[in-house]
Amino acid sequence: METKFYSLEEVAKNDGKGGNRTWIVVKDSVYDVTDYLQQEEEHPGGNELIIEWAGKECTRPFDDAGHSSEAKKEMKQYKIGELREEDRKQKQQKKSGDAAAQAKNKENRRSCCSYLTCGLCD
Structure with missing residues (x-):
């Protein structure tokens, strides 16, 4: 079966x-979870969580939710x-941009010699 690609x-x-x-x-995998949301048995964390991240x-x-290997296995049917x-690539560039901004902020904090009293550093 040929893989479909989505934007x-x-x-x-x-x-x-x-x-x-x-x-x-x-x-990087796209899942259609419409049918999952319509099942009688609701998502253990609540369907609201899935709806919040829809689209x-x-x-x-x-990953932060700590899904079990069983949940990950079940999810494959919706791919x-x-x-x-x-x-x-767009996601990766955004991530590296975020990482660069974090590193710059960290660098700025370290360069402030009175970081405890100046109030400008986090």
Whole structure:
């Protein structure tokens, strides 16, 4: 079976609102979780969490929630494709930009000789 590729823009349109399907992205894989949300047995953390991240990249919250290996296995059935390479790169650039900003802030804090009293450093 051939892998389908989706853009972040396509994923964003599938936010579960206005009759749209509910898609999420975890680790560059795109999942259609619409049918999962309609099951009688609700998500253990509450369907609201999935709805909150509908149409978005949610790898960090997914990992932070500490999903079991069973949950990860079950999730495979909802996979519909992968994120386009261009959008993966866009995410990586954003991450490295965030990392650069954090490093700069850290550098600025260290350069302040009176960081305990100046009030400008975190």
